[in-house]
Amino acid sequence: MSSILLVDDERWVRTALRKVIERSGHPYQVVMECSNGLEALEWLENHAASVVMTDVKMPVMDGIALVQQLRERKQQPEVVMISGYDDFPYLQFALRAQVVDYLLKPVEVDEMSKCLESIQGRLSKAQADALPPAAVDEFEQSPIRQAIHYIHSALPGDITLQEVAAKVHLNPSYLSQLFKQQMKVNFTDYVLEKRMEKAKQLLSQTTLRVSEIAERVGYSDLAYFSNTYKRLTGMTPSEYRKSKSTCL
Incomplete structure (x- = not known):
């Protein structure tokens, strides 16, 4: 089962997203919830998640700064940006950062299902393309x-x-x-x-x-x-x- 890290400064939004993910029927589990990008990065220092779903506007560290930091990591999770704003600059950033999807609140079950299906395809391809190590370093x-x-x-x-x-x-x-x-x-x-x-x-x-x-x-x-x-x-x-x- 693939793991998801939810990042949003509003608890009720995180709860709603968790329920939508569960209702989508895909094998994904929310393993952690964080209220801003900084909390997410600190958690990721010692843990791993296949997918990071993050809000755009948050205090302390917003979603854009979080994605920028994630793109500098050696092991990069798949990223989904979620926002209440259908603004072109945010969409443009998401495209440039190769974000899997940009979902608008409130996220419906069918939208989440399509998003997770796309992620599963990307993860499966990455696993198929990976070569087994020739020797232990x-x-x-x-x-x-x-x-x-x-x-x-x-x-x-x-x-x-x-x-x-x-x-x-x-x-x-x-x-x-x-x-x-x-x-x-x-x-x-x-x-x-x-x-x-x-x-x-x-x-x-x-x-x-x-x-x-x-x-x-x-x-x-x-x-x-x-x-x-x-x-x-x-x-x-x-x-x-x-x-x-x-x-x-």
Whole structure:
């Protein structure tokens, strides 16, 4: 049974969509509901869904920003955009982003059925086209890959070398040397880089305050976060957000 992630800021809409999906008769199950794009991305860090059905207009992170982020992922789910607005710019974006369908609220059962049938065809074709791996990638089974998986699952908060070493059953000093040898970067610098990448995403894609973003990426001291961010990017968080908004 294929899985669906519903993203809409109104609970009653999510409930209605869930019922329509169930009544469509297709083998799909709603595995999670989120109220905005940011919640969806954070859930997808540690989970998977075959399909993401998202509203267009939402607080914090809207559907367009969510789709843009999803298109940068290695494993991309099928995406359906759902909106109460039949606006050409939204439709144009959906086409360019290769969204499976653009449904207008309220979504009827027959419309949902046709949409899910189309998705099932795409998923079946993708499975048929996939070639079996010739061999298991040793790196995927290595302690460093396991360490990276753990780091990404624990982000955006701070993660210590000792904590990760315990998870992969290695001596911290040995893990440190192995990490630098294979990743060409120090463990601490790698973690810091990933935390700042998350901060950049939140600054450019959400309306959260800088203090809220600092807390989300593991900094209780706003001044320390701002100084660290400026040291690595050349701009304060506020300056970076302003530069991104100016470009839009």
